[in-house]
Amino acid sequence: MSDSKHPKLPFDGENESENALWDALGEASDAEPSPQLRQNFYRELEEASRPRFPERLRDLLGFSGNAGWITVAASVLVGLGAGQLLDNPADDNLRLAALEENVSMLNRSLILDRLDNDTASKRLRGVMDAAFIAGDDAEVANALLLRATNDPVPSVRSAAIGALGTQMSTPAVGKRLMDLLQQAESPLVQLALVDLVLRNGSERQINQLEQLADDGLLHPDIARHVNTSLKRDLV
Amino acid sequence: MRAVTDEQLIQWVADGDTSCLATLFERHHKAVYQFCLQLTRHPAQSEDLVQDVFIRILRKAASFRGEGLFKAWMFNIARNITLDHIRKSKRQGSESLDDEMMDQNLADQRSAEQSAAGTQKMNLVMQALARLPEAAQQVIWLGRFQFESYDELGQALGCNAGAARVRMHRAMALLNSTYTSINGAPIDV
Numbered sequence: 179m180s181d182s183k184h185p186k187l188p189f190d191g192e193n194e195s196e197n198a199l200w201d202a203l204g205e206a207s208d209a210e211p212s213p214q215l216r217q218n219f220y221r222e223l224e225e226a227s228r229p230r231f232p233e234r235l236r237d238l239l240g241f242s243g244n245a246g247w248i249t250v251a252a253s254v255l256v257g258l259g260a261g262q263l264l265d266n267p268a269d270d271n272l273r274l275a276a277l278e279e280n281v282s283m284l285n286r287s288l289i290l291d292r293l294d295n296d297t298a299s300k301r302l303r304g305v306m307d308a309a310f311i312a313g314d315d316a317e318v319a320n321a322l323l324l325r326a327t328n329d330p331v332p333s334v335r336s337a338a339i340g341a342l343g344t345q346m347s348t349p350a351v352g353k354r355l356m357d358l359l360q361q362a363e364s365p366l367v368q369l370a371l372v373d374l375v376l377r378n379g380s381e382r383q384i385n386q387l388e389q390l391a392d393d394g395l396l397h398p399d400i401a402r403h404v405n406t407s408l409k410r411d412l413v
Numbered sequence: 414m415r416a417v418t419d420e421q422l423i424q425w426v427a428d429g430d431t432s433c434l435a436t437l438f439e440r441h442h443k444a445v446y447q448f449c450l451q452l453t454r455h456p457a458q459s460e461d462l463v464q465d466v467f468i469r470i471l472r473k474a475a476s477f478r479g480e481g482l483f484k485a486w487m488f489n490i491a492r493n494i495t496l497d498h499i500r501k502s503k504r505q506g507s508e509s510l511d512d513e514m515m516d517q518n519l520a521d522q523r524s525a526e527q528s529a530a531g532t533q534k535m536n537l538v539m540q541a542l543a544r545l546p547e548a549a550q551q552v553i554w555l556g557r558f559q560f561e562s563y564d565e566l567g568q569a570l571g572c573n574a575g576a577a578r579v580r581m582h583r584a585m586a587l588l589n590s591t592y593t594s595i596n597g598a599p600i601d602v
Binding site for chain 1: 417421422425431432433434435436438439442443446447450456459460463464467468471472534535538539542553556557558560561562563566581582585586588589592593599600601602
């Protein structure tokens with residue numbers, strides 16, 4: 179973790195070594211919790227909030243059964259009316275912003291869950307959804323990269339590769355995809371990678387691709403596809 | 414559209430909108446995890462503690478008075494829960510590894526990438542930090558990584574800004590002497 183991510187509490191030590199230690203602490207690395215934490219928390223949150231709401235409502239109203247629910251309905255109507263009268267646009271904007279943040283966050287969690295699902299079709303769905311947010315979200319991009327490099331199902335791997343298209347210029351992603359190109363045995367995966375490089379690759383990556391084709395490290399049909407595409411580009 | 418503050422979100426949690434707790438969780442769970450990990454030196458236990466912290470926040474949301482920072486209040490809860498847990502663990506003698514081994518594990522885990530980058534010094538700093546008493550570790554960790562003023566740090570520690578500053582200086586002096594005893598010499602300036 180870079181020190182720039184940390185707030186700056188002013189510290190002036192008794193001596194130079196204390197100040198040096200203070201600076202050194204800023205270089206400490208981030209330990210990441212496992213993805214399980216998020217799943218467990220949401221499960222626990224659901225459990226913690228479910229039974230309490232009706233109980234609180236019943237306590238609050240002092241009713242149970244139909245009488246309570248009629249009172250609830252009446253309260254909602256009164257609340258809506260009061261809301262119209264005391265409309266506060268600033269508060270509405272804040273709530274809307276919170277709602278937007280909640281929705282995008284839940285969407286993100288859903289995508290990460292899908293990318294990790296045991297069922298290939300759900301992972302594929304996750305890959306398609308992840309393509310829209312991977313550009314702005316490193317965790318999603320990493321999860322996608324994991325699918326691209328490690329998924330046991332070739333169609334998921336090739337979809338993930340395609341979804342990473344815009345990330346090809348990111349050094350870490352570009353390098354791992356180029357490494358994968360040399361290791362991939364499935365022609366489907368090779369083809370997806372080749373198309374990605376041809377579409378979004380840098381000049382260096384395209385040279386590397388041409389070299390792989392010349393060295394016979396690609397499936398013969400795909401090597402032919404590379405040569406044809408590059409010649410067509412040259413023309 | 415401006416971001417909603419933590420203080421506004423916890424207010425809505427207190428009003429019964431538990432979905433806002435999810436936003437707070439997403440914003441802060443990593444920091445709370447790192448704080449718990451520093452004190453427990455145990456990743457799985459730290460994850461359980463993070464959950465306990467946020468569930469406690471849900472239950473106690475109504476008691477947040479809105480006068481201070483939510484983050485300080487949250488770390489105050491995290492401190493109490495983590496220290497309770499450590500006290501119970503010590504009473505039950507349930508640690509599966511002894512402290513020294515844990516220190517080493519944590520330092521190894523943290524230092525894997527740093528060693529690769531050739532920063533052995535960082536490894537020693539983290540070892541020294543892990544050997545300090547919990548109270549000193551808390552002060553340093555929260556002060557170095559979470560807060561921008563002694564006033565905020567004081568809120569998290571349950572004391573005033575002056576006391577927070579004194580605690581920080583004591584803790585850093587202790588870290589300095591611990592580092593020196595491990596390394597055989599003070600840190601390179």
